[in-house]
Amino acid sequence: MNMDAVQLFFDIVGAFFVLYMLGYASFLFLAVAVGSSTLYQLKRRNHLKNELLQEYYVPVSIVVPAYNEEITIVSTVRSLLSLEYKLYEIIVVDDGSTDRTAAALVEAFGMEQIARPIHRMVSCQPEKAVFEAPNLKVPLTLICKKNGGKADALNMGINASRYPYFVCMDADSVLQYDSLEKIVRPVLEDGTVVAVGGAVRPCNGAEIQGGRVVSYHMPSRILPCMQVLEYDRSFLAARILFDRFNGSIIISGAFGLFKKSLVIDAGGYDTTTMGEDMELVVKLHVFCREHNIPYRIRYATDAICWTQAPDSLSDLCKQRRRWHIGLFDSLTRHRRILANPKYGLVGFISYLYFLIYELLSPYIEIFGVFTVIAAFALDLINVPFMILFFLIYVLYSAILSLTAFFARIHTIDLKLSVTDILKAVGLCALEVSFLRFILAWVRGTALLGYRKKKQQWGTIQRQKINFQ
Numbered sequence: 001m002n003m004d005a006v007q008l009f010f011d012i013v014g015a016f017f018v019l020y021m022l023g024y025a026s027f028l029f030l031a032v033a034v035g036s037s038t039l040y041q042l043k044r045r046n047h048l049k050n051e052l053l054q055e056y057y058v059p060v061s062i063v064v065p066a067y068n069e070e071i072t073i074v075s076t077v078r079s080l081l082s083l084e085y086k087l088y089e090i091i092v093v094d095d096g097s098t099d100r101t102a103a104a105l106v107e108a109f110g111m112e113q114i115a116r117p118i119h120r121m122v123s124c125q126p127e128k129a130v131f132e133a134p135n136l137k138v139p140l141t142l143i144c145k146k147n148g149g150k151a152d153a154l155n156m157g158i159n160a161s162r163y164p165y166f167v168c169m170d171a172d173s174v175l176q177y178d179s180l181e182k183i184v185r186p187v188l189e190d191g192t193v194v195a196v197g198g199a200v201r202p203c204n205g206a207e208i209q210g211g212r213v214v215s216y217h218m219p220s221r222i223l224p225c226m227q228v229l230e231y232d233r234s235f236l237a238a239r240i241l242f243d244r245f246n247g248s249i250i251i252s253g254a255f256g257l258f259k260k261s262l263v264i265d266a267g268g269y270d271t272t273t274m275g276e277d278m279e280l281v282v283k284l285h286v287f288c289r290e291h292n293i294p295y296r297i298r299y300a301t302d303a304i305c306w307t308q309a310p311d312s313l314s315d316l317c318k319q320r321r322r323w324h325i326g327l328f329d330s331l332t333r334h335r336r337i338l339a340n341p342k343y344g345l346v347g348f349i350s351y352l353y354f355l356i357y358e359l360l361s362p363y364i365e366i367f368g369v370f371t372v373i374a375a376f377a378l379d380l381i382n383v384p385f386m387i388l389f390f391l392i393y394v395l396y397s398a399i400l401s402l403t404a405f406f407a408r409i410h411t412i413d414l415k416l417s418v419t420d421i422l423k424a425v426g427l428c429a430l431e432v433s434f435l436r437f438i439l440a441w442v443r444g445t446a447l448l449g450y451r452k453k454k455q456q457w458g459t460i461q462r463q464k465i466n467f468q
Contacts, residue, residue, distance in 0.1 A: 006380065010381070060184060061161035062080055062088060062169065063091050063169075064093065065150050066101050066171040067101075069101050077108075082177060085181055088180060089139040089141065092140075093143045094145065116130045120159055122155045122159060124153075124156040124159060125152050131143075154268075161260060165187065167183070168256050170307060173203075176305075176306070193259075194259040194262050196257040197239065198303040200307050202219070216415070218419075224309045225423060232405045243298060246297060246344075247345050248297045249281055250354075251299075256277065274322050275322070275325065281297060284297065285343065323443075324447070331359055362439075398428040402425065
């Protein structure tokens with residue numbers, strides 16, 4: 001073996017990883033700085049009451065796809081009925097559930113079956129029965145249909161909706177009382193806005209009454225705690241920064257607002273992908289650019305949706321496997337965006353970021369781990385330097401995670417106990433040094449058997465939402 005060549009290889013790999021981590025660290029620092037500044041500016045503006053005060057309401061249809069959501073669906077609908085908004089409807093689409101999802105709703109709200117034809121504007125599986133609830137604050141519709149997947153259920157909701165804008169949200173989530181008002185605000189401010197993403201936070205540890213958080217503490221289990229830190233870093237960082245240049249290419253399926261006519265023109269949700277949320281947003285970018293339609297895709301950082309974070313490592317791995325397959329689907333289908341001047345900064349910054357630091361990052365990191373092991377075995381590594389480099393990376397990432405976490409906590413007026421603060425500080429290093437590499441392996445192996453397993457979602461255990 002030519003040891004000089006081997007040494008050169010490891011030197012090149014080492015230089016690459018230093019540049020890779022410097023690029024990621026620089027982006028993360030810029031994103032967290034911009035995100036934190038935006039949150040504090042928004043809080044100050046709200047305190048000064050320098051807001052868009054209006055009595056106009058954008059009519060909104062809330063579409064909730066549900067498959068075997070018997071445990072959470074009633075709490076979700078009750079949270080939607082408590083929203084402080086004057087003009088909206090709720091449409092729950094039961095996508096062929098095998099449990100009592102539909103029965104739970106019928107019993108809880110006294111729903112009655114009706115004969116209602118549904119006009120097909122986008123393709124979806126046929127309905128089996130339609131129910132409506134009389135004498136509620138807002139119209140509540142339940143559609144039971146043949147199973148076709150989440151995207152198909154969302155398409156059914158679009159077909160059944162009455163209003164020009166629709167909100168998609170998960171059946172295991174609840175909205176704050178003012179979230180609908182805040183997610184439509186960008187539409188009132190700018191008529192070219194075609195989609196708005198909301199902020200998603202884990203509800204593990206939150207007690208919600210009438211759409212208001214009355215008690216909040218860090219989750220009792222370690223895994224959801226680390227996800228709280230991860231969510232805040234993710235939503236505070238990249239999404240606020242991308243919003244500055246109309247570069248958002250993902251809106252969480254847990255909470256997003258869309259202009260219905262444009263979504264219909266673009267073909268609705270794609271039922272052949274596991275990442276229907278990102279696929280739709282990228283499709284809207286492409287559709288508007290190809291047809292020269294002025295548009296904006298925004299992010300409303302103060303429109304908050306509380307969702308369940310997986311409690312077990314097994315469920316978390318299933319979730320992240322889905323997300324990575326969906327990311328792969330969207331980026332490969334729309335690869336012509338990359339570095340294409342027609343798509344502006346979306347192709348030069350957003351696509352490139354998601355390609356390098358999201359899609360390819362697990363493979364880069366796994367390769368790096370194996371390279372370090374091989375270099376150590378051949379005695380070609382400076383161990384003290386590597387340990388120092390890793391500790392600096394962990395400390396830097398932990399500081400940014402805590403900055404994002406405490407900025408979010410402070411600006412939405414949540415109170416933390418000393419125990420919660422210590423738990424967040426203690427777990428942030430564990431999250432970036434331990435959980436990150438476990439999820440890197442999960443994401444890195446997600447595409448094995450891709451063609452055979454790409455439509456297999458996996459079952460995640462639900463817990464009852466603490467909502468009253």
